[in-house]
Every structure is written in structure tokens, then in C-alpha cells.
Amino acid sequence: MTEQLLEALVNLSEIRPRPPHPISSFGCYIGPLNPSDPRLFHLIDHCWQATGTIRERFQVIRRKISDHLQSCPGTSTQDCRVIISLYMIGRTPQTAAPTVLLISKDADY
Known part of the structure; x- marks a missing residue:
């Protein structure tokens, strides 16, 4: 199951290249x-x-991550809320990259 999550995260490389108009x-x-x-x-x-x-490409990745979390034994996004968000993070807009954050109050999740 970890491989599935890694595969979903590797697909982030699809959104890593700078878009033609980064400001958008x-x-x-x-x-x-x-x-x-x-x-x-x-x-x-x-x-x-x-x-x-x-952001549009992230919606596909987000669904894959959510599906993977729901398929893991002993975990359920219904039992523990997990926020899956995408932000642009970097020192400047020119160096910022898309970054997926998974946030949960449950440290074991």
C-alpha cells in the first residue's frame, strides 16, 4: 500500500515544471x-x-491520496479528518514549487 501512495506522490512530477505563466x-x-x-x-x-x-492537476492526485488513505488497514478518513491541500511554497514566487500538505490531528494517521 505504501507503494501506491508513493506512486501517487511521484505523479507530482507532472506539476513540478514551471507553467508557461507562473503568476497564474x-x-x-x-x-x-x-x-x-x-x-x-x-x-x-x-x-x-x-x-x-x-490546482486542476492536483485534484486528480488528491483523489488518489484520499483513496489510498481509505484503503489502509485501520484507517478511515471518516474516523479521522485528514486535510489534503496544495500550496506554492518557496522563498520567492520564482523559486516556489507546488507542495502537498497532509494535515491531521491524529499523529498515528
């Missing part, structure tokens, strides 16, 4: 990640909503 992949700026020291603001990653064709 960026939605609202969400903010810096872990901005503990304002002096390091330029050295930390920043987060934007992912939009456009990258």
Missing part, C-alpha cells in the same frame, strides 16, 4: 512559514494558494 499558479499570499525571527524573513519559505492548471 499563485493565488493569495498566505504568509511566511515559521516567522520566528523577523531578521530572517528573507531566508524562510513563504506560502501562496495554488491556482490554475496546477
Whole structure:
């Protein structure tokens, strides 16, 4: 089952190349990640909503990840809520890449 998840994640390479118009992949700026020291603001990653064709391609990947999680023994997305989201993350929009985040309150999930 782990192989299936890895296969789904490997398909992320389909969305890794820069789109012809990168700005179309960026939605609202969400903010810096872990901005503990304002002096390091330029050295930390920043987060934007992912939009456009990258987001459309992600919907297919998201379904594969969700299906895989539901098929794992002892897990159910109904029992434990898992958020599967796509963001553009990087130091600048020019260096940001699509990044899938899986978020759950259940550490064992």
C-alpha cells in the first residue's frame, strides 16, 4: 500500500515544471512559514494558494491520496479528518514549487 501512495506522490512530477505563466499558479499570499525571527524573513519559505492548471492537476492526485488513505488497514478518513491541500511554497514566487500538505490531528494517521 505504501507503494501506491508513493506512486501517487511521484505523479507530482507532472506539476513540478514551471507553467508557461507562473503568476497564474499563485493565488493569495498566505504568509511566511515559521516567522520566528523577523531578521530572517528573507531566508524562510513563504506560502501562496495554488491556482490554475496546477490546482486542476492536483485534484486528480488528491483523489488518489484520499483513496489510498481509505484503503489502509485501520484507517478511515471518516474516523479521522485528514486535510489534503496544495500550496506554492518557496522563498520567492520564482523559486516556489507546488507542495502537498497532509494535515491531521491524529499523529498515528
